[in-house]
Amino acid sequence: MSENVLTQPATSVPAHDPGTYRRLPAQSRPVDPAVVARLLAAEWERFTGWSGASGEHNLRASKTLPLGVTSSFQHWEPYPISVASARGAWLTDVDGNKLLDLSMGFGAMLVGHLHPTVVAHVTEALTSTGTLFVTPSPQATEMSERFCERFQLDMVRFTNSGTESLMYAIRAARAYTERKAIVKIEGGYHGGYDALQVSVKPGLDEIGPADAPTPQVPFDVEAGTVHVVAYNDLGQLTRVLEQHGRDIAALVVEPVIENLSIVVPDEGYLAAVRALCDAHGVVLIFDEVKTGLTAGYAGAAQRLGVTPDLITLAKSIGGGLPLAAFGGRRDVMEVVVDGRMAHFGTYNGNPLVMAAAKAVDEICTHEALAGAEAVNVRALDAINAVIDEYELPAHTVGLGVKGCVTWSTTPVRNYRDYKATDFGLAELSWLWGVNRGILTPPGLDEQWLVSLAHTDDDMATLVDDVHTLAQALRA
Numbered sequence: 001m002s003e004n005v006l007t008q009p010a011t012s013v014p015a016h017d018p019g020t021y022r023r024l025p026a027q028s029r030p031v032d033p034a035v036v037a038r039l040l041a042a043e044w045e046r047f048t049g050w051s052g053a054s055g056e057h058n059l060r061a062s063k064t065l066p067l068g069v070t071s072s073f074q075h076w077e078p079y080p081i082s083v084a085s086a087r088g089a090w091l092t093d094v095d096g097n098k099l100l101d102l103s104m105g106f107g108a109m110l111v112g113h114l115h116p117t118v119v120a121h122v123t124e125a126l127t128s129t130g131t132l133f134v135t136p137s138p139q140a141t142e143m144s145e146r147f148c149e150r151f152q153l154d155m156v157r158f159t160n161s162g163t164e165s166l167m168y169a170i171r172a173a174r175a176y177t178e179r180k181a182i183v184k185i186e187g188g189y190h191g192g193y194d195a196l197q198v199s200v201k202p203g204l205d206e207i208g209p210a211d212a213p214t215p216q217v218p219f220d221v222e223a224g225t226v227h228v229v230a231y232n233d234l235g236q237l238t239r240v241l242e243q244h245g246r247d248i249a250a251l252v253v254e255p256v257i258e259n260l261s262i263v264v265p266d267e268g269y270l271a272a273v274r275a276l277c278d279a280h281g282v283v284l285i286f287d288e289v290k291t292g293l294t295a296g297y298a299g300a301a302q303r304l305g306v307t308p309d310l311i312t313l314a315k316s317i318g319g320g321l322p323l324a325a326f327g328g329r330r331d332v333m334e335v336v337v338d339g340r341m342a343h344f345g346t347y348n349g350n351p352l353v354m355a356a357a358k359a360v361d362e363i364c365t366h367e368a369l370a371g372a373e374a375v376n377v378r379a380l381d382a383i384n385a386v387i388d389e390y391e392l393p394a395h396t397v398g399l400g401v402k403g404c405v406t407w408s409t410t411p412v413r414n415y416r417d418y419k420a421t422d423f424g425l426a427e428l429s430w431l432w433g434v435n436r437g438i439l440t441p442p443g444l445d446e447q448w449l450v451s452l453a454h455t456d457d458d459m460a461t462l463v464d465d466v467h468t469l470a471q472a473l474r475a
Contacts, residue, residue: 013410013411014232014266014267014413015266015267016264016265016266016267016411017264017265017266017267017268017269017270017304018267019303019304019305020256020264020265020304020397020398020399021264021377021380021396021397021398021399021403022264022395022396022397022398022411023380023384023395023396024395024409024410024411025387025388025391025392025393025394025395025409026388027391028387028391028392028393028394028409029391029393030393031392031393031422031425031473033424035472035473035475036424036425036428036473037424039428039432039472039473040424040427040428040431043428043431043432043435044431046435047431047434047435048078050095050097050435051079051081051093051095051097052095053082053093053094053095054079054080054081054082054093054094054095055078055079057082057094058079058080058082059079061082068080073441073442073443074442076442080442081093081099081434081439082094083099086101086109086113086114087113087114088112088113088114088453089101089104089112089113089451089453089454089455089458090113091113091439097437098437099434099437099438099439100437100438100439100458100461100462101113101439101451102433102438102439102440102448102449102450102462103439103440103441103446103448103449104449104451105315105320106290106315106441106446106449107290107292107293107294107315107316107402107449108314108315108316108318108319108320109319109320109449109451110293110294110315110316110319110360110364110401110449110451110452111319111359111360111363111364111451111452111453112451112452112453112454113320113453115319115359115363115452115453117359117362117363118319118320118356118359118360118363120359121355121356121358121359122319122321122352122355122356122359124355125139125351125352125354125355126352129351129355130351131350131351131352132346132347132350132351132352133350133351134346137349137351137354139349139351139354139355139358140158140349140351140354142354142358143158143349143354143357143358143361144156144158144349146357146358146361147313147317147325147327147357147361148327150297150298150361151298151299151301151302151311151313151327152298152302152307153311153327153328154327154328154329154330154333155327155328155330155333155334156325156326156327156333157325157326157327157333157336157343157348158323158324158325158345158348158349158353159314159324159325159326159345159348160322160323160324160345160347160348161191161314161322161324162190162191162287162289162312162314162315162324163190163191163192163193164191164324164345165191165289165312165313165314165324165325165326166190166191166193166196166252166285166287166289166312166326167191167193168326168341168343169250169252169285169310169312169326170182170193170195170196170249170250170252170285171341172283172310172326172332172333172335172336172341173249173250173283173285173309173310173332174249174250174341175335175340175341176249176283176331176332176335176340177249177250177281177282177283179246179247179248179249180224180225180247180249181224181225181226181227181244181247181248181249182195182224182225182226182227182248182249182250182251182252183226183227183228183229183237183240183241183248183250183251183252183282184196184198184199184226184227184228184229184251184252184253185228185229185230185231185252185253185254185257185415186199186207186213186228186229186230186231186414186415186416187199187200187201187202187231187257187259187260187414187415187418188200188231188252188253188254188257188259188287188415189201189259190252190254190287190289191289194221194222194223194224195223195224195226196252197217197218197221197223198215198216198217198221198223198226198228199213199215199216199226199228201259201415202216203216204416204419207228210230210416211235211236212236213228213229213230213236214228215227215228225247227240227244227248230414230415230416231253231257231263231265231413231414231415232263232265232266232269232413232414233414234269234272234273234276237251237273237276238276241276241277241279241280241282245280245281245282246280248280248282249282249283250282250283250284250285250310251273251277251282251283251284251285252285252287253273253284253285253286253287254286254287254288254290254291255270255286255288255291255300255301255304255306255308256291256295256300256304256399258290258291258399258402258446258447259290259443259445259446260412260415260418260445261397261404261406261412261418261421261445261446261447262397262398262399262402262403262404262406262447263397263412263413263414263417263418264397264399265304266413270304270306271305271306273306274306274307274308277309283309283310283332284308284309284310285308285309285310285311285312286300286301286308286310286311286312287312288300288301288311288312288313289312289313289314289315289324290315291399291400292313292314292315292316292317293316293317293360293364293369294315294316294399294400294401294402294449295399295400295402296369296373296400297364297365297366297369299311299313300399300400303400308328309328309329309332310326310327310328310329310332310333311326311327311328312324312325312326313325313326313327316360316364317357317360318353318356318357318360319356319357319359319360320356321352321353321356322347322353323353323356323357363452364452368452369400369401369452371452372401372450372451372452372454373400373401373450375401375450375454375455375456375459376398376400376401376402376403376450376459377398378456378459379403379450379456379459379460379462379463380396380398380403382459382460382463383396383405383462383463383466384396386463386466386467386470387405387470389470390470390471390473390474392470392473393407393408393409393422393425394406394407394408394409394425395408395409395411397412397447401449401450401451402447402448402449402450403447403448403450404446404447404448405429405466406421407421407422407423407425407426407429408420408421408422418445423444426444426445427444428469429466429469430442430444432465432468432469432472433462433465436465436468437461438461438462438465448462
């Protein structure tokens with residue numbers, strides 16, 4: 001296709017849920033792959049020129065830490081940036097460079113690094129309350145009451161990670177329904193529990209046709225029976241439930257997918273999923289580990305108006321400390337009460353993380369979160385203007401305080417759509433930002449986060465970054 005040919009987005013795109021943000025370009029022109037390759041080569045050379053101490057640190061760390069990191073996602077070639085400290089919305093790396101943090105721990109740092117209220121509450125716990133009792137405590141009881149009120153849960157249990165919360169939510173669903181199988185979304189990531197490792201970003205050659213996905217199970221996983229369906233495809237879900245519903249305990253889904261950039265639900269999709277689960281007696285689990293408070297005051301479920309049976313939470317609720325939870329309907333959570341499912345954990349609800357959770361609950365008012373979302377929307381709108389001016393083959397998507405640029409002129413509605421996006425442009429866009437002091441996650445499919453510490457001036461840095469990239473692409 002000629003560089004000068006204008007392309008129009010598809011006109012038959014289903015409407016997206018009105019509680020989400022997605023804006024497609026009116027017209028676009030393709031980008032010459034040779035330009036992308038040339039710019040990428042130059043940007044990788046530039047990267048090694050300013051980040052030498054991070055490279056040295058990675059060599060040291062790799063002797064005792066596999067890949068030199070504490071979580072494999074942190075690694076990229078030739079080496080990742082090593083951060084020495086952080087405050088507010090900014091990081092300082094081991095070279096002494098200042099970087100705008102737009103990853104913010106995938107949402108865990110929603111209130112900002114070293115927020116004074118979090119610091120005060122945690123310091124009080126460290127100096128006056130204690131760090132671990134392994135007994136019931138007023139601190140955990142108070143936070144259970146606060147969580148149930150905010151997220152409209154009947155009962156809740158605390159854990160230490162999103163993986164734990166998803167594992168126990170599935171086990172609760174199995175105990176409640178006396179069924180074993182589960183359904184998950186193709187391409188979806190839900191932590192390290194074996195059953196949820198199925199079809200997490202698999203190769204297209206491994207998963208069969210788009211209208212009848214084949215589950216892809218890694219060799220190291222003992223998954224049990226897991227059915228896989230495409231997001232935003234009610235037909236696939238209907239067929240699976242009609243054929244196997246009597247054996248299916250739960251459907252696990254992020255209400256808005258946030259490991260494939262941001263994939264928003266079609267209008268009416270989640271309500272229809274709710275109805276299908278009800279019809280077949282399947283427990284609906286919303287994985288809100290990444291959405292949570294970043295989607296709004298009470299998470300994506302309330303924002304989008306669909307109530308699951310169980311919700312899992314983590315990241316944004318803990319102010320940077322390791323806190324997670326699962327909870328929901330009383331009759332489902334009663335499996336813990338009557339012993340149908342045992343839930344244990346030495347560190348669950350310890351007073352240190354409860355202090356941080358209380359601080360976050362106090363900080364994240366309706367007004368504070370609405371203000372941060374407004375900053376995000378202004379940035380998205382400004383980036384749209386750049387996309388329009390340079391007729392870039394890209395569009396923006398957002399939810400609450402999160403946003404992303406997706407390098408496609410048509411919407412990404414499921415994993416197969418995601419695999420058709422331009423990963424070369426995605427890599428260049430990410431690296432372009434890193435080289436100009438903007439750190440976003442390295443997966444090429446994540447999103448930025450506007451914390452309560454970010455300002456319009458901070459986000460203008462991101463907008464300027466997109467603008468200079470657009471100029472380079474069209475030079």
